Amino acid sequence: xxxxxxxxxxxxxxxxxxxxxxxxxxxxxxxxxxxxxxxxxxxxxxxxxxxxxxxxxxxxxxxxxxxxxxxxxxxxxxxxxxxxxxxxxxxxxxxxxxxxxxxxxxxxxxxxxxxxxxxxxxxxxxxxxxxxxxxxxxxxxxxxxxxxxxxxxxxxxxxxxxxxxxxxxxxxxxxxxxxxxxxxxxxxxxxxxxxxxxxxxxxxxxxxxxxxxxxxxxxxxxxxxxxxxxxxxxxxxxxxxxxxxxxxxxxxxxxxxxxxxxxxxxxxxxxxxxxxxxxxxxxxxxxxxxxxxxxxxxxxxxxxxxxxxxxxxxxxxxxxxxxxxxxxxxxxxxxxxxxxxxxxxxxxxxxxxxxxxxxxxxxxxxxxxxxxxxxxxxxxxxxxxxxxxxxxxxxxxxxxxxxxxxxxxxxxxxxxxxxxxxxxxxxxxxxxxxxxxxxxxxxxxxxxxxxxxxxxxxxxxxxxxxxxxxxxxxxxxxxxxxxxxxxxxxxxxxxxxxxxxxxxxxxxxxxxxxxxxxxxxxxxxxxxxxxxxxxxxxxxxxxxxxxxxxxxxxxxxxxxxxxxx
Amino acid sequence: xxxxxxxxxxxxxxxxxxxxxxxxxxxxxxxxxxxxxxxxxxxxxxxxxxxxxxxxxxxxxxxxxxxxxxxxxxxxxxxxxxxxxxxxxxxxxxxxxxxxxxxxxxxxxxxxxxxxxxxxxxxxxxxxxxxxxxxxxxxxxxxxxxxxxxxxxxxxxxxxxxxxxxxxxxxxxxxxxxxxxxxxxxxxxxxxxxxxxxxxxxxxxxxxxxxxxxxxxxxxxxxxxxxxxxxxxxxxxxxxxxxxx
Numbered sequence: 001x002x003x004x005x006x007x008x009x010x011x012x013x014x015x016x017x018x019x020x021x022x023x024x025x026x027x028x029x030x031x032x033x034x035x036x037x038x039x040x041x042x043x044x045x046x047x048x049x050x051x052x053x054x055x056x057x058x059x060x061x062x063x064x065x066x067x068x069x070x071x072x073x074x075x076x077x078x079x080x081x082x083x084x085x086x087x088x089x090x091x092x093x094x095x096x097x098x099x100x101x102x103x104x105x106x107x108x109x110x111x112x113x114x115x116x117x118x119x120x121x122x123x124x125x126x127x128x129x130x131x132x133x134x135x136x137x138x139x140x141x142x143x144x145x146x147x148x149x150x151x152x153x154x155x156x157x158x159x160x161x162x163x164x165x166x167x168x169x170x171x172x173x174x175x176x177x178x179x180x181x182x183x184x185x186x187x188x189x190x191x192x193x194x195x196x197x198x199x200x201x202x203x204x205x206x207x208x209x210x211x212x213x214x215x216x217x218x219x220x221x222x223x224x225x226x227x228x229x230x231x232x233x234x235x236x237x238x239x240x241x242x243x244x245x246x247x248x249x250x251x252x253x254x255x256x257x258x259x260x261x262x263x264x265x266x267x268x269x270x271x272x273x274x275x276x277x278x279x280x281x282x283x284x285x286x287x288x289x290x291x292x293x294x295x296x297x298x299x300x301x302x303x304x305x306x307x308x309x310x311x312x313x314x315x316x317x318x319x320x321x322x323x324x325x326x327x328x329x330x331x332x333x334x335x336x337x338x339x340x341x342x343x344x345x346x347x348x349x350x351x352x353x354x355x356x357x358x359x360x361x362x363x364x365x366x367x368x369x370x371x372x373x374x375x376x377x378x379x380x381x382x383x384x385x386x387x388x389x390x391x392x393x394x395x396x397x398x399x400x401x402x403x404x405x406x407x408x409x410x411x412x413x414x415x416x417x418x419x420x421x422x423x424x425x426x427x428x429x430x431x432x433x434x435x436x437x438x439x440x441x442x443x444x445x446x447x448x449x450x451x452x453x454x455x456x457x458x459x460x461x462x463x464x465x466x467x468x469x470x471x472x473x474x475x476x477x478x479x480x481x482x483x484x485x486x487x488x489x490x491x492x493x494x495x496x497x498x499x500x501x502x503x504x505x506x507x508x509x510x511x512x513x514x515x516x517x518x519x520x521x522x523x524x525x526x527x528x529x530x531x532x533x534x535x536x537x538x539x540x541x542x543x544x545x546x547x548x549x550x551x552x553x554x555x556x557x558x559x560x561x562x563x564x565x
Numbered sequence: 566x567x568x569x570x571x572x573x574x575x576x577x578x579x580x581x582x583x584x585x586x587x588x589x590x591x592x593x594x595x596x597x598x599x600x601x602x603x604x605x606x607x608x609x610x611x612x613x614x615x616x617x618x619x620x621x622x623x624x625x626x627x628x629x630x631x632x633x634x635x636x637x638x639x640x641x642x643x644x645x646x647x648x649x650x651x652x653x654x655x656x657x658x659x660x661x662x663x664x665x666x667x668x669x670x671x672x673x674x675x676x677x678x679x680x681x682x683x684x685x686x687x688x689x690x691x692x693x694x695x696x697x698x699x700x701x702x703x704x705x706x707x708x709x710x711x712x713x714x715x716x717x718x719x720x721x722x723x724x725x726x727x728x729x730x731x732x733x734x735x736x737x738x739x740x741x742x743x744x745x746x747x748x749x750x751x752x753x754x755x756x757x758x759x760x761x762x763x764x765x766x767x768x769x770x771x772x773x774x775x776x777x778x779x780x781x782x783x784x785x786x787x788x789x790x791x792x793x794x795x796x797x798x799x800x801x802x803x804x805x806x807x808x809x810x
Contacts, residue, residue, distance in 0.1 A: 115632065121702070121725065122634050145701065147750040154754060154772040154779035161750040179702070181637045181723060183748040188708055188717060197750065217726060219701040221675040221755045256675050257665035257699035259726060347754055348673035348783050 008557055015550050022546040049537050051529035056508055056519040065167060065510040068092040068382065068498040076497060082110050084302070086314045087326075090387035090490070092497035095308060099178075099196060103305045104315045106137065119196060124179040125305045131211065135300035140206055141213040142305060146220035146288070147184065147197055149173040152344040152352075159344060161185060161193045166376040166475050168512030171340035171369060173287035174220060174276075176201035178306050196308045199374030200401070201274075201290035203307040203329040205317070208269045208297040215261040216254050221349050223253035223278050224288060226262060229441060230272035230422050231292050233264040246277045253278045269296040269319075270422020271397040271443040281362045285339055289401045291329050291443070294422070295319055310373040311384050324447075325392040330384070331374070332438070332467070332483055334367035334402035337476065367404060370472040372483035377475070378509045380485040385499065387488050388450045390460065396446040400438040406472060408436045410448070412463035413487060414455055419445035432456075435468060448487070460489035462499045478515050629716070634728070636702070639721035640714075641732040643690065647711055649738035650688035657691045659683060661705055663724070663747070663757065664698035671774045673783075674756030676703070676747065681759040681773050683745075684766075687738045694731045697724035704747040707761055711737055740764035 025033070025043055037043075055061040069092060078088035081101035089095065098117035102110050106127025107120050115122060121143075128139030150159035150170040159170050161184050177197055186192045206212050216226050227245035235250065237243040242251025243262055254260045276288035291310060295303050298318035307313055310329040313320075320327050339362070342355045369376060373384045388394060396415065400406050416432040418425055421443050425431075432455070438444055449456040466473050466484045475481025488499045504525055508514045522531035630639040646652070661680055668677030676699075685691060695705045707720040720734040736743075740763060747757035760770050769777040787793070 112632070116630075122632065123725070145749075149750065151751050152754065154781050157781075160754060181632060181702075182721075183706075184750040185748065188719065188748075193750070217701040219749055219752070221751060255665075257701055259700035346783055347779065347781065349675055349755065350673065351783060 008561065011557060012554065015554050018550050019547060022543045022550070024540055024543050046539075049535035051532035052535045053529055053532055054518070054520060054523060056513075056523050057529070057532070059505060059507045059524055062508060062511045062513065062519075064507045067378065067506065067510055068494075068496050071496070082114050084315055087312075087316075089312055089314060090488075090493060090497055091312070091383050091385050092381075093383040094497075095311070095314060096196065097314070099306075099308065100304060100314045103178075103307075104302050106140075106305075119180045119182065119194070121179045121181050127305075132209070132297075134297070136207065136302050138207065138210045140210050140305060141215070142204065143179040143215045143217055144176045144201075144226070145179055145217050146224055147175055147177045147193075148220060148343065149175060149193055149197070149199060149287075150344070152347050154347040156191075158191060160191055161197065162191050163193050163198050163374070164379070165199070165369060165371055165374065166379055166481060166515055167510055169369065169376065169475060169515055171335055171337055172343045173199045173340065174222075174224075174283065175199055175287045176216075176226070176274075176276075176290060178202055178308060179217065198309050199287050199371065200310055200331045200333065201288060203291035203293060203310045203331070203397075204274065205293045205295060205303045205305055205307065205313075206266065207295050207301050207303055207317070208266060210265065212264045212266070213261050214264070215259055217259045218254040218256055221256050222353065223247075223255050224276045224283065225251065225253050225260075225278050226274055227277035227280075228262070228264060228272070228274050228292060230270070230443070231264060231274065231294065232266040232268050233262070237263045244277075266294045268422070269294045270419060270424075271399070271445050272422050273399055273401075273441055273443060275401075279357050282339065282356050282360065284401070285336065285362070285403060287333070289333075291331055291397060291399050293329070293397060298322075309383065320395055323393065324395040326386075326388070327395040328386055328397070330372060330396055330398045332398070332400045332402055332406055332408075333371045333374075334404055334472070335369040335371065336362075336365040336403075337368040338365065340369075362403070365403065367402065367471065368476045370402070370467065370475070370482035372485050377473075377481050377484040378506060380483060381499065382497075384485045385488050386448070386465070386485070387490060387493060388448075389490050390450050390452060390457075392450045394448040394450070396448055397443065398436075398438060398446060399443045400440060403440060404469075405437055405439045406467040407469055408438060408465065409468040410434055410463065410465040410487065412458045412461055413448060413450075413465075415446040415448045417444055418447050419443075450487075450489070460491045462489075462492050462501055463487045475515050478517060480509065481515065634725065636697075636725045636728055636730045637721065637723040638730055638732045640710075640716050640719055640734070642714055642720075642735055643733040645714055645735070647688070647714055647735060647737040650735070652688070653690045653735065654686045654688040655690070657683075657685055657689055658694075659691060660694045660696065662696050662698055663703040663705065666698060668756045668774070671756060674774055676752050677756045677774060678705070678745075678759050681776050682762060683759070684762045685736060687736065687740065687764045689763075690733060690735045692731065692733045693722060694729060695722040695724050696729040697726060700726040702726065702749060703752065703757065704749060706746055706748055707734070708744045708746075709741070710734070710743065736761070736763045740766060742766040742768060742770060744770055 075094040075097055076089045079086050079097055081097055084101040084104045086097045086100050098114050102118035102120050103125055107122055107124045108126045124143055126141040127137035131138040149161050149163040150172040153160050162170055164170055184197055186194055218224050225245035235244050244250035247253050272292040274290055274292045276283040295317035296319040301318040303317045304315040307329050310331040313327040316327045339360055343352055346352050372380050414432050414434045416430050451457055452459045464484055464486050473479055473482045473484050492500045508519050513519050520532050661678055663678050665676055667679050668674040697703045702725050705722045710718045712718045722730050722732050724730045743761040745759040745761055746753040756774055758773050760773055771777055771780045
């Protein structure tokens with residue numbers, strides 16, 4: 001017995017000695033170390049771990065996407081299709097000009113080959129009689145479907161019908177889409193959604209006083225409606241059926257596979273909004289929302305009924321052309337990845353609906369992704385630049401479809417707010433400034449003048465515009481991301497639609513790794529490796545393991561002693 | 566000695582129960598051969614960049630195709646024989662209905678077809694009438710056909726809401742199972758998936774309602790299963806402790 005106790009005590013003493021020796025110097029109390037230093041001076045130099053050089057050091061080793069894809073089909077050029085003049089698109093990726101022509105003339109009024117190239121069905125946007133005899137059609141019938149992007153599958157691990165908002169970032173969305181024939185993907189070998197099947201839901205344009213029918217063909221597996229927010233419409237239609245799209249007051253939702261037609265005849269012009277009103281806290285945030293613009297009535301006013309993906313309007317209305325050189329639809333959204341990952345977790349609609357509409361609690365939500373016209377930086381630069389010349393007057397129609405307000409800041413420019421929520425601001429009350437607050441669902445019409453007078457513009461350049469609240473310039477916390485885009489002067493544009501920037505190399509932003517937090521942000525241009533990741537300290541690691549194992553031995557002995565007793 | 570006996574018993578018990586657990590997996594694997602994997606792997610070849618953006622809409626223009634207010638028909642072929650076929654072996658007429666009403670018998674599906682499996686002889690000619698009972702578009706597309714006869718290896722019928730459309734195609738001479746589906750977003754996933762078995766076929770595809778299992782089957786377990794699991798775990802541990810003490 002005595003023998004046993006002796007060994008235990010010895011082991012304990014040895015353990016404590018080992019602990020004291022192995023304990024890293026920098027972890028000893030400050031006062032003790034200073035006291036010791038007064039006697040022996042500072043401890044000797046211990047090399048710190050070297051920099052860990054990752055693949056981004058040499059950008060060529062990264063898996064980099066093509067920043068500016070080639071325009072194989074000539075979509076960017078100014079062109080005239082079936083009598084519709086389609087202005088040039090200055091950005092890399094342009095809207096399909098045949099679809100633009102089809103939206104202007106109506107899918108029922110264009111040659112078959114144009115219809116085929118548009119990708120639209122013959123009844124996607126039908127334009128009928130000229131009721132007021134002013135040379136443009138006033139009977140408009142729009143058919144919208146509902147599609148799920150980045151959805152789940154009973155057999156694949158990957159998302160189906162993919163729409164990436166940034167490299168590798170694929171939150172699920174539900175969107176209203178134009179009625180298109182054929183496959184949902186680029187081709188059978190691809191999981192990528194076809195170009196016109198995308199976020200955001202298309203911007204709708206009609207003329208003031210038009211007789212508009214909008215048929216919601218619910219091709220999605222959940223119930224939906226359309227609520228016309230700010231758009232003049234009656235609560236019920238002629239048959240006394242609900243016309244407001246609100247399930248709790250107006251009508252039952254449109255079930256999967258079913259359809260409903262809404263009738264509207266808007267008396268007021270302005271930039272409005274539309275969205276699904278079924279479980280709106282979820283369905284609006286999932287992407288079932290779009291701009292709805294009512295153009296002032298003019299003669300021969302053939303408006304571009306849908307602007308897919310929002311962005312530049314390539315065939316503006318007469319009223320806009322009277323006053324402006326260019327027009328852009330800018331649709332902002334914020335996304336909680338906690339919501340937009342749920343449809344992928346199951347393929348059973350019963351499980352999905354419970355997860356989305358009962359388990360998900362938006363009062364606990366935080367926004368992770370921020371999009372402009374359905375994409376985040378760097379993809380915004382491919383298709384949502386505002387490309388200008390000096391002394392131009394540009395109309396920006398801005399909607400905030402997110403759950404939080406945005407403080408939109410334009411670098412190098414002060415724009416003027418002319419309309420709020422589609423209603424004109426009196427000239428004396430119009431405000432010129434460089435930060436505009438836009439609340440949820442709010443719309444602002446801004447006039448951007450590129451007059452180099454130090455007020456409206458500071459001159460040519462590549463000038464960013466973004467929400468000035470820090471989170472919105474990130475993609476899940478990684479910057480640059482979010483909805484950063486830019487006002488770019490033609491002098492600063494390459495022929496292919498890519499801006500001539502002078503700062504850092506953008507290659508790393510076109511990798512999935514960057515947004516997965518794998519790339520040290522400044523590494524590629526810090527030659528010494530000073531901003532690279534750091535290797536571990538092997539000595540400290542060994543010391544730590546020794547300490548932990550010694551403590552383990554001591555604990556084992558204590559337990560054994562207690563049990564013996 | 567006693568201890569040894571016990572461990573043997575445990576070994577046999579564990580072996581048997583493992584086998585029992587694995588049995589359904591082995592059986593289902595037998596039924597579904599590698600065919601689906603071929604289909605899936607083609608999906609992996611998607612491009613990294615957006616470079617295809619405008620290409621697609623253009624591609625859809627030059628095929629043998631009808632587009633009208635009833636819908637669309639692509640790559641119909643009533644006469645040209647596939648390689649290896651000397652004559653039309655047999656003529657079939659199928660009427661396929663599509664719509665949400667055909668999914669009701671499958672609790673986790675929303676859209677469905679009236680038929681999920683068609684069995685035909687090699688080199689036969691199929692006349693399909695596709696009738697859409699919903700108010701939204703639906704498609705009936707066959708994939709994997711020879712590309713020298715059918716663009717992109719596809720025969721494609723698309724009927725707009727409440728409309729019908731018809732087309733004809735001839736199947737090749739080899740025994741193969743072809744994918745039939747609706748390629749609208751989520752329609753295949755939520756029920757519109759069927760198969761065309763030519764001759765003996767080449768094994769079932771996955772996730773065909775009433776025919777084959779979902780590869781990613783849901784778990785459908787009670788919410789707080791881990792509590793029950795923990796209780797059972799502790800109980801069985803205690804039981805074992807009691808038995809072998």
